[in-house]
Amino acid sequence: MTVADQYLDFAAREARGVSPAYERLAYHVASDADLLDRLATLPTPKQQPNLLFAVVRLLGGPIGDPAEFRAFTLERWDDIAAQMLARATQTNEAGRTAALLPVLASLPQPLALLDVGASAGLCLFPDRYAYRYGSRTVGAGTPLLDCTSRGFTPPTRLPRVVWRAGLDLNPLDVTDPGDVAWLDALIWPEHQHRRDRLRAAIEVARKDPPRLVRGDAVTDLPALAAQAPATATLVVYHTSMLYQLPDPQAFLDVVRGLPGHWVAVESPAVVNAGRELPPPPSAALHNVLTLDGEPLAWVRGHGEALTWFGKDIY
Numbered sequence: 001m002t003v004a005d006q007y008l009d010f011a012a013r014e015a016r017g018v019s020p021a022y023e024r025l026a027y028h029v030a031s032d033a034d035l036l037d038r039l040a041t042l043p044t045p046k047q048q049p050n051l052l053f054a055v056v057r058l059l060g061g062p063i064g065d066p067a068e069f070r071a072f073t074l075e076r077w078d079d080i081a082a083q084m085l086a087r088a089t090q091t092n093e094a095g096r097t098a099a100l101l102p103v104l105a106s107l108p109q110p111l112a113l114l115d116v117g118a119s120a121g122l123c124l125f126p127d128r129y130a131y132r133y134g135s136r137t138v139g140a141g142t143p144l145l146d147c148t149s150r151g152f153t154p155p156t157r158l159p160r161v162v163w164r165a166g167l168d169l170n171p172l173d174v175t176d177p178g179d180v181a182w183l184d185a186l187i188w189p190e191h192q193h194r195r196d197r198l199r200a201a202i203e204v205a206r207k208d209p210p211r212l213v214r215g216d217a218v219t220d221l222p223a224l225a226a227q228a229p230a231t232a233t234l235v236v237y238h239t240s241m242l243y244q245l246p247d248p249q250a251f252l253d254v255v256r257g258l259p260g261h262w263v264a265v266e267s268p269a270v271v272n273a274g275r276e277l278p279p280p281p282s283a284a285l286h287n288v289l290t291l292d293g294e295p296l297a298w299v300r301g302h303g304e305a306l307t308w309f310g311k312d313i314y
Contacts (some may be wrong), residue, residue, distance in 0.1 A: 090168075218254055
């Protein structure tokens with residue numbers, strides 16, 4: 001896939017109907033030879049639209065008008081490229097726990113949670129948030145996470161968590177203003193509701209900071225998993241993380257060898273290679289929720305919709 005193709009795909013499948021500003025910018029970048037030439041100088045994982053747009057926002061650049069965005073990006077390219085090389089799309093979307101909750105609530109309790117690619121650790125608190133699946137609400141905490149759901153009965157209880165840890169190459173600190181600014185920049189411009197719940201989730205994490213370990217998803221995972229209490233069910237999980245790994249298969253080989261359970265919300269091309277899946281609900285980008293490698297549901301990128309097609313897990 002060329003750089004232009006990446007931006008066209010992002011505009012059509014991710015931003016359309018979700019972020020008009022990013023849809024416009026992505027189509028513009030895809031047709032702009034100067035911007036494409038500069039992006040082509042970066043490693044492939046660093047060319048992605050989310051990373052470019054977030055860095056421009058972090059540096060105070062305009063994202064409402066494509067012409068102004070272009071002028072800013074070309075003028076400040078050296079600064080932008082340096083930030084894109086140093087940073088990653090560590091979107092710590094607490095809303096994704098709404099997709100994880102049905103699986104977590106179904107497993108033998110209590111749980112020991114290990115989030116790989118944990119960013120600031122906000123997805124390590126599924127037991128502290130509240131969830132609304134249509135007319136049914138589960139939990140009483142904040143933020144309240146809305147998830148359109150089809151094909152399954154939502155859980156009636158929250159999981160009981162007795163141990164939680166995160167693993168990340170560059171963990172973010174919820175008490176560091178610079179890290180919080182980066183998390184904010186990663187939220188798409190029109191999504192004030194996501195910005196509000198980011199702040200609410202940060203307050204949850206600040207009251208009980210999660211244990212975040214700086215390390216590699218392949219080489220350092222087994223040692224951290226071994227620290228989970230034997231009296232709890234270990235659950236290793238990750239959401240929209242595998243595409244950033246240089247060798248996703250090496251990670252999958254490691255995680256499949258660990259005790260406990262493995263939960264993923266990832267691209268079906270990565271975690272379900274060779275499996276036949278039902279068609280997704282729409283042409284929009286969907287990830288797939290899996291439990292120990294078995295596909296269960298289609299999930300929209302920020303956890304805002306869940307379409308169940310797998311076995312009954314209750």
